[in-house]
Amino acid sequence: xxxxxxxxxxxxxxxxxxxxxxxxxxxxxxxxxxxxxxxxxxxxxxxxxxxxxxxxxxxxxxxxxxxxxxxxxxxxxxxxxxxxxxxxxxxxxxxxxxxxxxxxxxxxxxxxxxxxxxxxxxxxxxxxxxxxxxxxxxxxxxxxxxxxxxxxxxxxxxxxxxxxxxxxxxxxxxxxxxxxxxxxxxxxxxxxxxxxxxxxxxxxxx
Amino acid sequence: xxxxxxxxxxxxxxxxxxxxxxxxxxxxxxxxxxxxxxxxxxxxxxxxxxxxxxxxxxxxxxxxxxxxxxxxxxxxxxxxxxxxxxxxxxxxxxxxxxxxxxxxxxxxxxxxxxxxxxxxxxxxxxxxxxxxxxxxxxxxxxxxxxxxxxxxxxxxxxxxxxxxxxxxxxxxxxxxxxxxxxxxxxxxxxxxxxxxxxxxxxxxxxxxxxxxxxxxxxxxxxxxxxxxxxxxxxxxxxxxxxxxxxxxxxxxxxxxxxxxxxxxxxxxxxxxxxxxxxxxxxxxxxxxxxxxxxxxxxxxxxxxxxxxxxxxxxxxxxxxxxxxxxxxxxxxxxxxxxxxxxxxxxxxxxxxxxxxxxxxxxxxxxxxxxxxxxxxxxxxxxxxxxxxxxxxxxxxxxxxxxxxxxxxxxxxxxxxxxxxxxxxxxxxxxxxxxxxxxxxxxxxxxxxxxxxxxxxxxxxx
Numbered sequence: 298x299x300x301x302x303x304x305x306x307x308x309x310x311x312x313x314x315x316x317x318x319x320x321x322x323x324x325x326x327x328x329x330x331x332x333x334x335x336x337x338x339x340x341x342x343x344x345x346x347x348x349x350x351x352x353x354x355x356x357x358x359x360x361x362x363x364x365x366x367x368x369x370x371x372x373x374x375x376x377x378x379x380x381x382x383x384x385x386x387x388x389x390x391x392x393x394x395x396x397x398x399x400x401x402x403x404x405x406x407x408x409x410x411x412x413x414x415x416x417x418x419x420x421x422x423x424x425x426x427x428x429x430x431x432x433x434x435x436x437x438x439x440x441x442x443x444x445x446x447x448x449x450x451x452x453x454x455x456x457x458x459x460x461x462x463x464x465x466x467x468x469x470x471x472x473x474x475x476x477x478x479x480x481x482x483x484x485x486x487x488x489x490x491x492x493x494x495x496x497x498x499x500x501x502x503x
Numbered sequence: 504x505x506x507x508x509x510x511x512x513x514x515x516x517x518x519x520x521x522x523x524x525x526x527x528x529x530x531x532x533x534x535x536x537x538x539x540x541x542x543x544x545x546x547x548x549x550x551x552x553x554x555x556x557x558x559x560x561x562x563x564x565x566x567x568x569x570x571x572x573x574x575x576x577x578x579x580x581x582x583x584x585x586x587x588x589x590x591x592x593x594x595x596x597x598x599x600x601x602x603x604x605x606x607x608x609x610x611x612x613x614x615x616x617x618x619x620x621x622x623x624x625x626x627x628x629x630x631x632x633x634x635x636x637x638x639x640x641x642x643x644x645x646x647x648x649x650x651x652x653x654x655x656x657x658x659x660x661x662x663x664x665x666x667x668x669x670x671x672x673x674x675x676x677x678x679x680x681x682x683x684x685x686x687x688x689x690x691x692x693x694x695x696x697x698x699x700x701x702x703x704x705x706x707x708x709x710x711x712x713x714x715x716x717x718x719x720x721x722x723x724x725x726x727x728x729x730x731x732x733x734x735x736x737x738x739x740x741x742x743x744x745x746x747x748x749x750x751x752x753x754x755x756x757x758x759x760x761x762x763x764x765x766x767x768x769x770x771x772x773x774x775x776x777x778x779x780x781x782x783x784x785x786x787x788x789x790x791x792x793x794x795x796x797x798x799x800x801x802x803x804x805x806x807x808x809x810x811x812x813x814x815x816x817x818x819x820x821x822x823x824x825x826x827x828x829x830x831x832x833x834x835x836x837x838x839x840x841x842x843x844x845x846x847x848x849x850x851x852x853x854x855x856x857x858x859x860x861x862x863x864x865x866x867x868x869x870x871x872x873x874x875x876x877x878x879x880x881x882x883x884x885x886x887x888x889x890x891x892x893x894x895x896x897x898x899x900x901x902x903x904x905x906x907x908x909x910x911x912x913x914x915x916x917x918x919x920x921x922x923x924x925x926x927x928x929x930x931x932x933x934x935x936x937x938x939x940x941x942x943x944x945x946x947x948x949x950x951x952x953x954x955x956x957x958x959x960x961x962x963x964x
Contacts, residue, residue, distance in 0.1 A: 431780040458748060459751070
């Protein structure tokens with residue numbers, strides 16, 4: 298008998314002919330219950346929670362954006378997701394065609410957008426599109442600048458999962474980022490900056 | 504088998520440094536967790552949903568595993584099934600050899616610790632590098648993990664500084680955690696960038712879409728699951744979730760229960776392979792390893808709901824004094840006391856169900872409401888019935904009591920004998936009884952028997 302067949306048979310035997318399948322009570326706050334997407338309070342909460350992780354939040358208007366991004370890039374080498382590279386002509390290298398890992402490693406800063414952001418947890422969510430970029434882009438460079446539109450900010454985790462279901466079903470990789478990389482492995486003392494980007498700037502567009 | 508928990512716990516309790524490290528760490532995380540949970544108005548409803556989602560997944564396990572396999576395969580991944588540790592290790596080793604890989608980078612995964620994957624790969628000539636900071640510390644020290652979430656919780660910064668200076672550091676270090684972290688970062692960085700094969704565990708596997716979730720903090724998980732050409736995930740079959748929607752519950756319960764954060768820094772969700780983004784090959788190894796045996800026990804099976812948050816370790820008055828090594832298993836603490844004997848077999852860990860005061864703190868903090876105290880009591884009964892021969896002093900005493908209670912005459916005789924036993928000589932023997940009874944009396948006082956029994960009083964009224 299194959300391992301597959303044996304494991305499935307053993308599980309069926311263990312459960313018996315009529316296992317008790319409990320219903321799932323979903324009485325917790327569902328999507329929409331914690332505030333409306335893009336609502337001023339929700340966006341303000343997002344900015345506050347991101348800052349709690351010692352990431353830096355910059356709020357600006359659409360027209361100020363190029364200047365803000367240029368300032369954050371400074372004199373550093375910059376790579377951007379295909380969509381965002383267009384906004385920084387001559388400043389950022391486009392990750393299209395994709396850079397090698399070594400070339401990415403030589404870059405100081407990565408600029409991307411995101412799929413959505415979660416207010417309650419101060420999370421940005423990346424989904425591998427031309428906006429968010431592929432996963433390595435926001436992982437290898439030491440500094441990540443992520444642009445978030447106010448209308449992309451959802452209130453809670455259930456709001457986010459609801460919105461991401463089609464993306465996940467399509468098979469796209471999804472990454473939740475909540476602050477810069479961190480560890481508490483030494484005496485539970487939090488240290489920011491381990492293997493992922495050590496600096497995270499979130500540019501919030503009103 | 505060694506002397507089991509009582510013997511190891513006694514040794515560990517003698518280590519004052521260990522008790523200080525543990526006491527400090529578990530107290531800090533308990534307070535943080537209480538704060539993180541108080542922030543959510545619907546925490547109890549989330550726990551109810553979390554418990555039901557996992558119970559539902561377990562009750563429909565064969566169907567969920569078949570769905571998961573189909574979805575992963577449709578997304579370009581390959582699924583392998585492993586009855587036990589040896590079979591799982593053989594799958595991973597074969598995949599490494601198929602790709603001529605000499606070095607593997609690994610994300611912290613208790614399932615792979617459980618099966619001894621590192622040792623198996625090393626025996627096959629493949630270098631395995633643990634990339635989680637605490638796992639790296641444990642690996643460099645030739646030590647074993649002592650906590651689910653913070654495997655090196657038993658080591659303080661000074662001990663880690665000395666360890667790093669003797670192994671990975673190129674310069675002398677201070678004991679500042681930031682400097683120690685920086686040393687680990689520069690040691691691992693180049694290895695991440697050149698790695699051709701990564702190995703991970705799975706926090707969740709979604710049957711509906713074939714999506715795997717890894718929840719982490721340092722970014723080493725993202726490195727290992729994104730940069731190599733080949734990714735192998737070893738997942739215990741109990742980690743399956745039926746639907747994507749279930750993640751909305753689990754991704755709230757897990758971070759707040761484990762690191763006491765609103766959200767952990769990184770959560771990676773991937774589905775098979777995605778051209779141009781991440782590994783070109785994905786293998787999922789589904790591990791039984793005693794899980795279907797555990798499923799057969801109607802009371803004990805709830806241990807399989809565990810999402811490895813470690814809140815029960817931090818809350819446990821026993822764990823926070825003895826530390827994880829006393830449990831002699833990769834699953835320490837209260838959850839280990841019910842999981843290890845079930846996964847490995849009761850005869851392999853017969854003392855663990857007693858490694859608890861049954862105070863219930865573990866049940867209270869469990870995000871998926873595993874009634875650990877009830878399972879402990881249930882397993883104690885099973886150990887007594889199935890493992891112990893019936894000839895232990897306790898079993899003999901209980902059998903004698905059973906006889907005495909069976910008839911009124913014998914019961915009253917026993918009461919009279921007990922009153923005779925109140926004399927000074929008898930009390931001294933009872934305080935320090937001979938032989939095997941001493942283990943029982945060392946931590947218990949004998950109650951005083953009253954002058955007159957209720958029955959005698961009733962008759963003389």
